[in-house]
Amino acid sequence: MSQLRTVADRIIDAVHCTPGCQLDDLSLSLPELSWNQVFLEVDRLSRTGQVRMTAMGEGTYTIWLPNEEKSTPCEAPMPYSIRPVRRSPVQCSVTYHVGLFQGQGTVWNLSLNGWKLSGDLPLRVGETCSLTVNLPNEESICVAAAIVRWAQGQEYGLETLVVEKQTNSRLEHLITRLE
Numbered sequence: 001m002s003q004l005r006t007v008a009d010r011i012i013d014a015v016h017c018t019p020g021c022q023l024d025d026l027s028l029s030l031p032e033l034s035w036n037q038v039f040l041e042v043d044r045l046s047r048t049g050q051v052r053m054t055a056m057g058e059g060t061y062t063i064w065l066p067n068e069e070k071s072t073p074c075e076a077p078m079p080y081s082i083r084p085v086r087r088s089p090v091q092c093s094v095t096y097h098v099g100l101f102q103g104q105g106t107v108w109n110l111s112l113n114g115w116k117l118s119g120d121l122p123l124r125v126g127e128t129c130s131l132t133v134n135l136p137n138e139e140s141i142c143v144a145a146a147i148v149r150w151a152q153g154q155e156y157g158l159e160t161l162v163v164e165k166q167t168n169s170r171l172e173h174l175i176t177r178l179e
Contacts, residue, residue, distance in 0.1 A: 007033060007041045008050070012065065015051055018152070020062045024125055025150040087111045088178040092136055096121065098129045107133055108155075112171055115146065115158045123148045123156045131158070135174055141167045 014029050015021060021029075027038040042063060045051040053061045087109040094107045094117055103121025110116075115131070123129065131143040144162040151157075163171075 007037060008045060011038065011041055011045065012050065015063050015065055018150075019064050020054075020152060022060060022062055022125075022151070025152070026063060028125065028149060087114065087116065088175050090136060090178065093134045094119065095132045096123075096129045098123065098127055105154075110171070111175065112168065113160055114149070115143075115160070116155065117158065118155045120154070122154070123151055125149065125151055128161065129158070135170075141170060143167070 010030055010033070011026065014026055018025070018029070023039065023042065024035075026042070027033070027035045030038060042051060042053070046053050049066065052064045052066055054064065088111065089109050090107055092107050094105050094115075096103045096105065096117070096119060098121065101121055103119040103123075105117050105119025105121075108116045108118065110133075115133075117131075125148050127148045128145050129148070131146055132140050133143070134140050142164075143160055144164070146158040146160050149157045149159050
């Protein structure tokens with residue numbers, strides 16, 4: 001028999017694994033809950049001291065657990081599925097385009113479905129961009145479209161939306177070598 005977890009438990013677990021997350025990112029990480037449910041529970045948890053909210057300006061808040069404000073993200077898998085495949089660590093340069101703007105950065109991990117990168121051009125959750133990634137010991141690959149799923153400072157999680165079959169095959173080969 002599965003144990004039902006409260007909304008508060010799910011939020012606290014998610015914040016533990018991604019300290020300093022923003023409310024919209026937290027809501028996206030809990031797809032079984034509406035944004036309003038997450039907001040109301042975070043508000044209640046902050047009033048009881050179970051989470052802390054830090055104003056980042058213009059209605060943007062980051063959410064922390066008490067005593068975890070300087071910790072790093074949790075490496076343990078979350079109790080619900082956000083990411084269907086494991087990401088492989090890499091460190092390679094990336095150029096990304098959002099509209100007419102271009103950013104430079106570093107890809108820190110990748111999978112067939114997504115990327116973690118940091119960069120100099122700010123991205124917002126829900127924004128789409130194209131990527132040109134210089135893979136280790138490989139030539140560049142192009143991802144026609146990826147969507148920003150989370151943003152934390154200058155770090156971003158992107159989900160691949162459009163990629164050519166040949167590029168996908170090259171990524172599969174690289175990931176197999178990295179494992």
